[in-house]
Structure formats: structure tokens, C-alpha cells
Amino acid sequence: MRDLEARDRILAATLKMLGELGYTRLTIGGIAIEAGVGKATIYRSWPNKAALTLDAVRTQLPDIPVDDVGDSRQEVFAVADTLAALYGSPKVRLVLPALVSDAAADPELGRRLREELIQDRKRQSATVLQRAVDRGHMPKDTDISTVLDMWAGLMLFRSLFFDLTFDDRAIRNLVAATLDSPPRVTEGPEAD
Amino acid sequence: MRDLEARDRILAATLKMLGELGYTRLTIGGIAIEAGVGKATIYRSWPNKAALTLDAVRTQLPDIPVDDVGDSRQEVFAVADTLAALYGSPKVRLVLPALVSDAAADPELGRRLREELIQDRKRQSATVLQRAVDRGHMPKDTDISTVLDMWAGLMLFRSLFFDLTFDDRAIRNLVAATLDSPPRVTEGPEAD
Amino acid sequence: MRDLEARDRILAATLKMLGELGYTRLTIGGIAIEAGVGKATIYRSWPNKAALTLDAVRTQLPDIPVDDVGDSRQEVFAVADTLAALYGSPKVRLVLPALVSDAAADPELGRRLREELIQDRKRQSATVLQRAVDRGHMPKDTDISTVLDMWAGLMLFRSLFFDLTFDDRAIRNLVAATLDSPPRVTEGPEAD
Amino acid sequence: MRDLEARDRILAATLKMLGELGYTRLTIGGIAIEAGVGKATIYRSWPNKAALTLDAVRTQLPDIPVDDVGDSRQEVFAVADTLAALYGSPKVRLVLPALVSDAAADPELGRRLREELIQDRKRQSATVLQRAVDRGHMPKDTDISTVLDMWAGLMLFRSLFFDLTFDDRAIRNLVAATLDSPPRVTEGPEAD
DNA sequence: AAGTAAACGAGACGGTACGTCGTGTCTTCCG
DNA sequence: CGGAAGACACGACGTACCGTCTCGTTTACTT
Numbered sequence: 001m002r003d004l005e006a007r008d009r010i011l012a013a014t015l016k017m018l019g020e021l022g023y024t025r026l027t028i029g030g031i032a033i034e035a036g037v038g039k040a041t042i043y044r045s046w047p048n049k050a051a052l053t054l055d056a057v058r059t060q061l062p063d064i065p066v067d068d069v070g071d072s073r074q075e076v077f078a079v080a081d082t083l084a085a086l087y088g089s090p091k092v093r094l095v096l097p098a099l100v101s102d103a104a105a106d107p108e109l110g111r112r113l114r115e116e117l118i119q120d121r122k123r124q125s126a127t128v129l130q131r132a133v134d135r136g137h138m139p140k141d142t143d144i145s146t147v148l149d150m151w152a153g154l155m156l157f158r159s160l161f162f163d164l165t166f167d168d169r170a171i172r173n174l175v176a177a178t179l180d181s182p183p184r185v186t187e188g189p190e191a192d
Numbered sequence: 193m194r195d196l197e198a199r200d201r202i203l204a205a206t207l208k209m210l211g212e213l214g215y216t217r218l219t220i221g222g223i224a225i226e227a228g229v230g231k232a233t234i235y236r237s238w239p240n241k242a243a244l245t246l247d248a249v250r251t252q253l254p255d256i257p258v259d260d261v262g263d264s265r266q267e268v269f270a271v272a273d274t275l276a277a278l279y280g281s282p283k284v285r286l287v288l289p290a291l292v293s294d295a296a297a298d299p300e301l302g303r304r305l306r307e308e309l310i311q312d313r314k315r316q317s318a319t320v321l322q323r324a325v326d327r328g329h330m331p332k333d334t335d336i337s338t339v340l341d342m343w344a345g346l347m348l349f350r351s352l353f354f355d356l357t358f359d360d361r362a363i364r365n366l367v368a369a370t371l372d373s374p375p376r377v378t379e380g381p382e383a384d
Numbered sequence: 385m386r387d388l389e390a391r392d393r394i395l396a397a398t399l400k401m402l403g404e405l406g407y408t409r410l411t412i413g414g415i416a417i418e419a420g421v422g423k424a425t426i427y428r429s430w431p432n433k434a435a436l437t438l439d440a441v442r443t444q445l446p447d448i449p450v451d452d453v454g455d456s457r458q459e460v461f462a463v464a465d466t467l468a469a470l471y472g473s474p475k476v477r478l479v480l481p482a483l484v485s486d487a488a489a490d491p492e493l494g495r496r497l498r499e500e501l502i503q504d505r506k507r508q509s510a511t512v513l514q515r516a517v518d519r520g521h522m523p524k525d526t527d528i529s530t531v532l533d534m535w536a537g538l539m540l541f542r543s544l545f546f547d548l549t550f551d552d553r554a555i556r557n558l559v560a561a562t563l564d565s566p567p568r569v570t571e572g573p574e575a576d
Numbered sequence: 577m578r579d580l581e582a583r584d585r586i587l588a589a590t591l592k593m594l595g596e597l598g599y600t601r602l603t604i605g606g607i608a609i610e611a612g613v614g615k616a617t618i619y620r621s622w623p624n625k626a627a628l629t630l631d632a633v634r635t636q637l638p639d640i641p642v643d644d645v646g647d648s649r650q651e652v653f654a655v656a657d658t659l660a661a662l663y664g665s666p667k668v669r670l671v672l673p674a675l676v677s678d679a680a681a682d683p684e685l686g687r688r689l690r691e692e693l694i695q696d697r698k699r700q701s702a703t704v705l706q707r708a709v710d711r712g713h714m715p716k717d718t719d720i721s722t723v724l725d726m727w728a729g730l731m732l733f734r735s736l737f738f739d740l741t742f743d744d745r746a747i748r749n750l751v752a753a754t755l756d757s758p759p760r761v762t763e764g765p766e767a768d
Numbered sequence: 769a770a771g772t773a774a775a776c777g778a779g780a781c782g783g784t785a786c787g788t789c790g791t792g793t794c795t796t797c798c799g
Numbered sequence: 800c801g802g803a804a805g806a807c808a809c810g811a812c813g814t815a816c817c818g819t820c821t822c823g824t825t826t827a828c829t830t
Contacts, residue, residue, distance in 0.1 A: 027790060038803040039804085043793080097288075101289040101293055153342070157344055161305075174375070219810090224783095229783095232782085233780075411815085412816080413815090413817085424776080481676035482673070485599055485674035533738075537726070537728075539729070606785095773826100774825105775825085777824085778824105782820100789812075790811090791810090792809095795806080797803095798802095799803105
């Protein structure tokens with residue numbers, strides 16, 4: 001770990017200690033020692049623990065597979081698999097609630113959280129679903145945003161409150177049911 | 193506020209300061225002063241800020257309407273309305289993520305959170321949906337647990353990440369869509 | 385200990401715990417439990433820990449032998465022995481400094497300390513020395529007050545700072561030297 | 577007071593508040609505020625109130641004049657004057673009993689108290705008296721340790737219990753009497 | 769003998785200080 | 800001369816006692 005740049009050592013130390021201690025018992029001082037770095041070096045790059053943790057965890061998260069492989073069914077399953085891995089990941093379970101909580105008093109953190117963690121991936125997922133709609137695999141009036149929020153919400157909810165993650169079969173059922181009869185766009189309110 | 197029992201003064205002060213400061217800036221010492229109480233009096237009844245806040249917020253949450261009013265459609269809409277009020281309430285948005293975060297290092301808190309906040313209401317909601325199934329308003333193989341987690345997940349997800357709560361029309365759409373074609377029980381894993 | 389009056393149980397518990405814990409770690413609550421008594425019962429009889437401890441220790445202290453046994457030499461030795469036992473006693477070593485310290489902010493305690501512990505015994509001792517003067521065993525202008533303060537001061541000083549108490553031989557030397565050539569009354573300031 | 581190092585600000589604040597409040601009402605938190613310092617900064621240098629107060633008071637105490645001025649009578653008077661100033665000083669009266677009391681449960685404090693406050697000055701005083709003996713101003717078998725303990729004990733005793741300090745005349749009498757006929761070394765036990 | 773009041777044990781209470789820990793800033797000093 | 804090391808002001812933590820107070824219960828006195 002000695003040869004890495006300070007920034008990488010800090011992020012690595014953050015992830016290591018996050019796993020060992022959880023978010024609450026994580027301390028900037030502890031990370032500095034673990035990374036062999038002065039505290040000031042950390043504060044030069046991040047304003048607080050939340051921002052640092054956000055960056056550290058972000059590096060660990062899978063990207064949504066958006067490539068066109070010709071088969072929309074296959075593409076949508078891949079997206080759902082990735083979302084399940086994302087919202088079911090131990091790191092997310094440890095960190096996301098804490099960041100959401102801190103974001104209540106830190107608008108910039110809230111913005112980054114929504115934009116860089118959630119929206120970014122939601123937009124990518126949406127392109128895949130839109131392609132499915134375009135190809136006629138889903139109804140023209142499918143409410144893509146609601147489909148994605150419902151999937152994410154269900155996965156996160158079960159991960160947080162029931163320690164359950166989605167296995168292949170559960171994902172297959174969920175996606176299959178949604179493809180069959182997804183929520184439709186109505187004149188009701190629409191997210192995002 | 194002077195004549196109330198200490199316990200009630202503490203819970204009231206907790207809710208008041210929670211609204212003013214948010215969870216992170218909430219302090220036991222501050223609550224003690226606001227409630228006109230010694231810190232030790234708080235610690236005599238609650239082991240930490242999380243447990244206190246859980247109790248304080250719990251008193252504010254609506255109960256699920258489980259009464260049989262003859263019309264399952266109406267009953268289910270009432271349940272969904274209440275769930276939306278629950279998961280969309282400002283107090284829950286402020287507190288739930290923090291409690292989930294703290295629960296990672298506090299099993300007893302986790303247990304109370306799941307049991308007293310989530311499961312309790314999920315069980316009550318399930319009785320109403322089960323009645324709808326029994327009456328033939330929903331398919332016999334409806335996966336009630338998934339329906340409820342999906343509703344709750346969607347509501348909570350939108351409340352936390354998009355500051356959106358569900359209005360009447362959105363609830364009506366969601367429930368209508370679900371009653372029409374709910375997720376079915378399969379041989380896949382089943383939550384709870 | 386059950387049948388004793390509350391007051392006696394309290395004093396006994398105080399002495400017991402004083403020996404076990406020292407003055408600083410002595411607590412009213414602890415004494416109350418040890419004595420099987422409510423705290424209020426203690427506060428009904430004593431205003432604070434210092435007053436209680438003063439009373440408790442006072443019961444343990446030897447009285448100055450003032451009886452006329454015909455032989456002043458013997459009487460003075462007896463007085464000196466008793467003073468040595470008094471100022472060298474472990475209880476006094478534990479308690480006297482603390483009481484003197486507390487007395488700085490508690491005039492009534494100071495008064496009782498001086499009057500009931502110190503002056504009382506000094507007066508009794510003085511009668512014996514005065515008798516020795518009257519009998520011609522000591523010079524007519526002997527400064528009795530200074531003799532007694534010097535003895536007490538020396539004994540207490542060595543007890544507090546050197547853990548030394550006076551044995552028979554040391555007392556014999558001290559008294560013999562003083563009888564031979566005691567400090568005399570001068571036009572200088574005179575204590576008490 | 578702003579430009580001084582933290583350590584000096586703390587010691588100054590301690591002395592100031594000691595004078596205003598006395599030892600018992602002195603608090604670490606209060607000193608920290610007065611010194612414009614965090615509590616942790618105090619605890620980094622001193623383990624408790626007693627150790628801090630000991631250091632603060634120690635800086636205020638006069639040193640024993642040990643210089644050889646040719647005239648032992650004059651030297652001894654100077655020593656006695658200084659001892660009287662030492663044991664009669666208001667700070668010592670406020671602090672010494674409390675420190676002695678705390679020392680019962682804090683061996684390290686006891687050691688420092690005896691060594692740095694008492695013994696140190698006793699040793700210096702002893703060199704002056706020894707010089708007087710060597711010069712023939714006092715008998716060869718003078719028990720110097722007892723002379724010094726007797727002086728200190730008398731001064732402290734009167735200071736603590738009678739609010740009396742020694743003025744020039746009293747010191748002159750005391751020293752003169754001792755020089756004439758001091759306590760002698762015997763085969764009895766000898767302090768220190 | 770029953771009724772009443774005082775004294776009592778138990779311990780909750782408001783409050784103050786404790787000693788520890790983490791934050792985010794600032795200084796020192798080493799490589 | 801840039802960065803590690805860590806001192807620093809600040810403020811919250813959770814604990815321990817203080818001295819006051821309210822509870823029931825027992826005890827002893829009155830009627």
C-alpha cells in the first residue's frame with residue numbers, strides 16, 4: 001500500500017475500515033493512521049466523512065450494462081441483476097442510510113448522492129428499458145421511471161429491513177412480471 | 193409542558209428538536225434541557241439517541257386501518273394511503289435512514305426497528321390484502337409480502353431520493369395496477 | 385447491625401466505608417445503602433458528608449486524660465501519648481485534611497472542626513500542663529499554647545507527610561526536652 | 577493572556593480561580609474556559625485536578641535561601657522566614673489539605689507532594705542548619721530533621737486551625753529558643 | 769382497637785462535573 | 800517545501816453524585 005498515491009491509500013483505508021467498523025464508528029483520524037497519512041491531507045480533498053465515504057463506495061459499485069446486445073430481454077435481465085447487486089451490496093447497506101441521513105443537513109451531499117449514485121444509474125437503466133419499449137417488448141406507455149424506482153425500492157427495502165438480497169430466480173420473476181404488465185404512464189405525478 | 197410526566201416531556205422535546213435540528217444535530221443534552229430534565233433521566237429509560245428517537249417517532253405514526261368495511265377495494269386503498277403517509281412522512285424521512293444506519297452496530301435497535309416499525313404494520317396490511325384474496329378480489333396465488341414490500345419500497349425510495357410523496361392519484365394508479373395483476377407466489381425465495 | 389438505631393448504623397457505616405474507600409470516594413448514597421437507610425434519613429441529621437464524617441470520627445477519638453494522679457511528669461506523658469494517638473490515628477489522617485479543605489467554604493464546619501476536635505482537646509491538655517507549671521515542674525512563663533501546638537503540629541506533620549507516628553521513646557524524648565526548656569511567653573503574638 | 581502558551585495560560589487560570597473559588601469549587605471545565613483552552617488540553621498534561629493544582633501552586637512558592645552569607649544566625653532566620661511564608665501562604669492553606677486528602681487514594685500524587693513540595697525544601701533548609709552546626713552555632717547532636725518538622729508543623733498547624741501566621745517577632749522567638757536548646761539526636765527513631 | 773401522623777426505605781429526579789472521544793483547523797518539523 | 804504527525808478549541812458523550820422530592824410502608828401515639 002506504500003507506493004500508491006495518497007488519494008488511493010485513503011480510499012482503500014476507508015473501505016477497509018468501513019467493512020470492519022461500520023459507518024458510525026469510522027473516524028477520519030483512524031482512516032488517516034490506517035492510510036499512513038495526515039488528517040489534513042484527507043480534509044484537503046474531502047469536506048467530511050460522508051463525502052469521503054461516498055467517493056470510496058462509488059468506486060466499488062458496478063456500472064449498468066447499457067450495451068445493445070440485440071436481445072432486449074437479456075439486456076433487461078442484466079440491468080436488473082446489476083441493480084440487485086448494487087442495492088443489495090453490503091457496502092451500500094452500510095453506507096447509504098448514513099449518507100441519506102447526513103444529507104438532510106448537507107445539501108451538497110444530497111445532490112451528489114442523488115445525482116452520482118442514484119440518478120446516474122437510473123438514467124443508464126432507463127436507456128435499456130426505453131430500447132425495450134422501442135423494440136416492442138414493453139408497452140409504449142410503460143412508466144419507465146416507476147418501473148425502475150419500484151425495482152430499486154423493493155431491492156433496497158428488502159436489503160435494509162430483511163437482510164434479503166435478490167437471487168437469480170427472484171430477479172427473473174420480478175422482471176418477467178414487469179415485462180408482462182408494467183405500470184403505465186398516467187396523468188398522475190411522475191418522478192423525475 | 194411543566195405538568196407532564198418526565199417521559200412525556202422527553203418524547204415531546206425529542207420530536208420538537210428533531211424537527212428543528214434533524215437527527216444528526218440532535219443531542220441528548222439538548223433534549224434534556226428542552227425537556228427540563230437531567231440527562232440521567234433520559235439514560236434511565238433509553239440506552240441511546242436512536243432508541244429514544246425510535247420511541248418518539250413511533251408515537252406519531254398512523255396505524256394501519258384493518259377494519260372490515262365490506263369493500264376490499266376501499267380497504268386496500270385505505271391501507272395504501274396510510275402506508276404512503278407513513279413512508280412519506282417528514283419524521284420518517286429524517287429518522288429512518290439514521291436508525292437503519294445505527295442499527296448496523298446495534299442489533300437490538302435493528303430488531304426493534306424491523307419488528308415495531310416495519311413488520312408490525314406489514315402484518316396488519318397483510319391481513320387486509322389476505323381478505324381481498326379470500327374475497328376473490330385478488331388472485332389466490334398473490335405474493336402479498338412482495339406486494340407490500342414493493343409498495344413500501346417504492347414509496348420510501350421516492351421519499352428519500354426524490355422528495356416525492358404519493359398523492360391520491362398515484363396511489364390509485366399503483367393499487368389499481370397491482371389489484372389487476374399482482375406478483376404471484378412462485379417456487380422462488382419468498383420474503384418473510 | 386439491624387437492631388441499632390439508624391443514627392448508629394449510619395455512623396458505623398461511615399467509618400467502615402471511610403476505611404475501605406477513603407474520604408474522597410466516600411459517598412452519601414453508598415453510606416445509605418451500607419447502613420440500610422434512605423439518603424434522606426442521613427440528610428435529616430447532617431448537612432453534608434463533611435459534617436457526617438466529623439461526627440463519625442469524633443466518636444473514635446480518645447479523650448485527653450486530665451485526672452490529677454499526683455505526678456505531673458506522668459500526667460504530661462499521658463497527655464502526649466494521647467495526642468500522639470490522636471494525631472497519628474489512621475482515621476484522622478484520612479479525614480482531617482479533607483475536613484480542613486472543605487472548611488474553607490463552610491464556616492460552620494470550620495468552627496466545629498476547630499472547636500470540637502482541636503480546641504476541646506487543647507484546653508484539656510492545657511489544664512494538665514498548667515498543673516505542671518503550678519507544681520513547679522515547668523517554668524512559670526511557659527507558653528503552654530505554643531508547647532501544645534508544637535507537639536500537635538509535629539505529630540500531625542510527620543503523620544501526614546512521612547507516615548510516621550510517634551512511638552513511646554520519641555514521645556519520651558519530646559516531652560523530656562520540652563519540660564527541660566519549654567518555649568516561654570514573650571511580648572510576641574500568642575495564639576488563642 | 578492570549579499570547580502565552582497553553583500550559584502557562586492553564587496554570588495562570590488555575591491560580592486565579594483557586595483564589596476566587598477555593599479548591600473544592602475549582603473545576604477543570606471552569607479552568608479550561610478561563611484559560612481559553614479545551615478540557616482535553618488540560619488532561620493531556622495533568623491526570624487530575626490535584627496534579628494540576630500542585631503544579632500551579634508550586635510555581636508560586638518561595639525557594640529556601642541556602643546561600644552562605646557568613647552569618648549562620650542570619651541564614652537560619654532567613655530560612656525560618658521563608659518557611660513561615662511557605663506554610664502560612666493563603667494558597668498553601670487552600671490547597672495543601674486537599675492535596676493531602678486526595679493523596680490517600682493517589683500514590684503518585686502523594687509522592688510528588690512529599691518529594692517536590694515538602695522534602696525538597698526540607699533538604700535545602702537542612703543544609704543551612706547543618707552549616708550552623710558545623711560552625712558551632714548549634715550543638716553537634718542537634719536533631720535537624722526534628723527541628724525542621726517541628727517548625728513546619730507548628731507553622732502549618734497554626735495556619736490551618738487558627739488562621740494565624742508567624743510574624744517576625746514570633747519567628748525570632750522560635751528560632752532563638754531552638755538555637756539555644758534544640759532537640760537532640762537520641763537512639764530513638766529518627767524521621768527521614 | 770382503630771385512626772392518624774411522623775419517620776422511614778427506596779429511589780427517581782434536576783442538576784453539575786467528570787474524563788473521553790471525534791471533529792476540523794492549525795502549527796511544527798522532518799525527509 | 801510538502802506532507803506526517805499531532806496539538807489544539809470545541810462540544811457531545813455517558814457516568815457518578817449531589818441534595819431534594821415523592822412515593823408507599825411501617826411504627827407509635829392518640830382517641
